[in-house]
Amino acid sequence: MYVLGLLGSQRPDGVTAQTLKAVLKGAAKTAKVELINLNDYVILPDQPSQHNSDLDLIENKLLKADVWVLAAPTYLGGLSGVMKNFLDCMRNRIARFNAVGEAVPDRFKNKHYVTVTNCYVGSVENMVTGMTDAAFKTMDKFLTMGGLIKIREIVVTKTFGMSQLSAKKQSECERVGQKAVQRKERDDNTMKRYVELFLMIAVMALITMGIEAGIGQLIPLQNFWAYYGVFVIVFYVLLASILHFFTVVKHRRH
Ligand SMILES: Cc1cc2nc3c(=O)[nH]c(=O)nc-3n(C[C@H](O)[C@H](O)[C@H](O)COP(=O)(O)O)c2cc1C
Known part of the structure; x- marks a missing residue:
């Protein structure tokens, strides 16, 4: 090396x-x-x-x-x-x-x-x-x-x-x-990326459902399409924020 x-x-x-x-x-x-x-x-x-x-x-x-x-x-x-x-x-x-x-x-x-x-x-x-x-x-x-x-x-x-x-x-x-210097010649992070993706989706779905439960206290979300519509919007906002963070701003700063 x-x-x-x-x-x-x-x-x-x-x-x-x-x-x-x-x-x-x-x-x-x-x-x-x-x-x-x-x-x-x-x-x-x-x-x-x-x-x-x-x-x-x-x-x-x-x-x-x-x-x-x-x-x-x-x-x-x-x-x-x-x-x-x-x-x-x-x-x-x-x-x-x-x-x-x-x-x-x-x-x-x-x-x-x-x-x-x-x-x-x-x-x-x-x-x-x-x-x-x-x-x-x-x-x-x-x-x-x-x-x-x-x-x-x-x-x-x-x-x-x-x-x-x-x-x-x-x-x-x-x-x-x-x-x-202990790195392998080539990196194969495919498995790691799939696990990260799974965890990211699991956490975001949890947060989204938590937010929906909060919204449900204010406006009725019993209707399937209302529940689905709010879920998509909240999930999209969270996903966009996370992707922006990881692809645009994620640098070490301390
Ligand atoms: C010409 C010049 C411009 C610099 N501009 C910035 C700056 O915009 N922001 C900042 O936080 N530090 C700035 N610094 C500090 C440097 O980023 C650096 O931390 C410092 O020069 C130490 O590095 P060195 O000991 O290798 O020279 C500047 C330093 C120099 C000499």
Whole structure:
């Protein structure tokens, strides 16, 4: 197993670097690890008939690595420029593009990844405003284009004036790194997803019936079609909220 960490922060020894090093430290117990600071490379977009040696070098390391750890701070509510520039320049290499420009995963498919970001705001403010969401989303968008499989996100909040990672965060990151290298080559979560779906429907049906019982106290719902109509509406609202949460806003924020 080989774990490659990519650092996209302005500070080589800041919070982002420490977080990345902690993940790699955990992974190093059983795997070979390497950290690349993107600032040390000249990262430019590919141009016809021009060598792009630094990007070639990083691409080769990415091909060899089983797990990628992308670590970049949140700057101005988005992904740091250093990391964003790297993703933009790598975009044409992360996947094959078909005749209509759609990304088709190929060489990086089924590798695994961990993403890391941080912010000055505290966990409650991050929970409410989703300050770090955009950084995660940008990294996820790029990585899923390549068919990579996500393992975990790590967030560090309240970084203003922070010179060292807390002992709790340090051990959380080491644990993530340690677990990341124990992954199977391919993930088959089909069974897990069916069980989750079953539980989700069971809980939602229970909540819906509870709400209906409450509504039934106010308006009569003995008629089959009235009961059915209210059930469909309440169930739909709950389902839409849950799907929105899981597909749009679900990012680690503390
Ligand atoms: C240019 C710049 C912009 C930043 N923008 C934000 C921001 O919009 N929101 C926020 O909560 N933190 C912001 N931060 C804090 C960073 O997200 C980060 O937590 C901090 O720089 C620590 O990372 P580092 O030690 O790796 O540099 C910013 C920092 C810098 C240097």
